[in-house]
Amino acid sequence: MISVIIRGQQIRLLREERGYTLQELASRAHLSLSYLSEIERESKRPSLKTIEKLAAALNVSKARLLDGGSGKDGALSIGEKIRVIRTEKGMSLNDLASAAGISPSYLSEIERGSVYPSLATLKQIARELGVSALVLMSYEGSLGHKLKTLREEYGMTQAQLARAAGVTAGLIGQIEQGKVQPSLKTLEKLAQVMGVTPCYFIMEPGAVDQMLSMMNPELRELLMHPNVQAILNMACNLSRSELQFVLQFIQLYKQSGCGNASG
Structure with missing residues (x-):
């Protein structure tokens, strides 16, 4: 099995470049001092969640901290990834098939692994799921x-x-x-x-960075705005029902005309 390896030396160099002590970086990334020390010595392989914390604390992309390999051992198939993401987004098989312009039976065969979709179909499915086709195609990080x-x-x-x-x-x-x-x-x-x-x-290391690089500059700038980032960070911790409530509240707020009111 090929795994994703974090470059401990790169973290140490970035930390020293920013003038952070080991303790300061650990505090910024909400990690223990001993755990961060082991990461820098490459005696520990942190999770993607920890890598995201370190990247945010160092103000760099996750790609700068990773050495990536790729392999299919133990990775979910394309069909399984589609099913997991579709289910998490609350979409039925019919919903996704209709949105992607394919038949439910064909989508079902894709999810079961009976057929392999064309690149054009895969892009349509990925677009309706709100992810990059790279997320569905990549096998890096089992x-x-x-x-x-x-x-x-x-x-x-x-x-x-x-x-x-x-x-x-x-x-x-x-x-x-x-x-x-x-x-x-x-x-x-x-x-x-x-x-x-x-x-x-099932989301791959660097997938978010890859998706950002494919966006137009205006959308990328909007997504990187501190206020938008704050909203996204809070949304990550919401349950499905809580997220649905927030979306309904936003829709009602916009329909009421409050969103167009000038301050």
Whole structure:
């Protein structure tokens, strides 16, 4: 299995370049001093969540901290990724098929892995899911590796994670080794215990940076605005029902005309 490796030396160089001590960077990234020290010595491989914290604290893209490899061992198939993202967004098979301009039966075959979609179809599906086609096509960073890294970062054994998620320790071991792929229900349980969304396990390192690079400058500038970033950060911690409530509130606010009122 090829895994994603963080460049500890690069983190140390960026930290020293900014004049941060090890303690200051650890504080900024909300990590323990000892854990950050191990990351810089490359004796620990942090999760993508931790890499995101470090990148934000150092004000760089995640790509600058990563050495990436690619491989298909233990990674979700394109169809499985589509199903996970579609389900998380609350879209039915018919909803996505209709939006992408394909038949529900064809989409079902794609999700089951019976057929491989054309690049044009894949782009249509990705667009309706609100992700880059690269997210669906890339195999870098396996689900098993991400689960193991996050579990170890939280100091949990396989048995402890299994008990919390209501599954067997043997299944956790098989997932981490890439021998089996978890069902969507199991993936949701694991994600809830680890405090992430199911998409965390299938989104690839650098995928967000890749998507930003493909956007036009105006949209990219808007998304990088501090106020927009603050909203997105808060939205990441909302449940599906909470997010739906916020969206409905925004729609009502705009319909009332308040959003056009001048201050």
